Amino acid sequence: QVQLVESGGGLVQAGGSLRLSCAASGRTFSSYAVGWFRQGPGTVRDLVAKISESGDITTYEDSAKGRFTISRDNAKNTAYLQMNGLKPEDTAVYYCAADPNIVDLDIGLADYWGRGTLVTVSS
Numbered sequence: 267q268v269q270l271v272e273s274g275g276g277l278v279q280a281g282g283s284l285r286l287s288c289a290a291s292g293r294t295f296s297s298y299a300v301g302w303f304r305q306g307p308g309t310v311r312d313l314v315a316k317i318s319e320s321g322d323i324t325t326y327e328d329s330a331k332g333r334f335t336i337s338r339d340n341a342k343n344t345a346y347l348q349m350n351g352l353k354p355e356d357t358a359v360y361y362c363a364a365d366p367n368i369v370d371l372d373i374g375l376a377d378y379w380g381r382g383t384l385v386t387v388s389s
Contacts, residue, residue: 268378275383286347288362296340299368302347304358352387
């Protein structure tokens with residue numbers, strides 16, 4: 267079992283930055299790929315970025331490229347999403363998810379999900 271708890275969301279002005287954290291319980295965090303998803307008002311939940319178990323592979327959704335950085339610290343059982351240059355359209359609930367197969371994250375599948383943290387970007 268892995269429990270995920272997101273933190274770091276909040277209200278920020280356009281152009282600002284936030285760093286989201288995803289703290290995992292359990293001793294097997296390093297066995298799971300991690301994805302950050304988001305769901306805005308009236309939209310479906312989309313994958314924003316994902317990172318492999320060791321952290322050597324990262325991929326990003328097009329709108330996140332160049333602005334967001336996903337990382338992880340397996341010693342701390344924590345994954346991060348650094349978000350810079352935030353835009354109003356980034357407003358959403360952000361979820362982290364963990365799955366042993368990184369490919370599953372591409373289709374929105376994951377064994378474990380956090381409850382989400384709200385990011386609001388004002389114009």
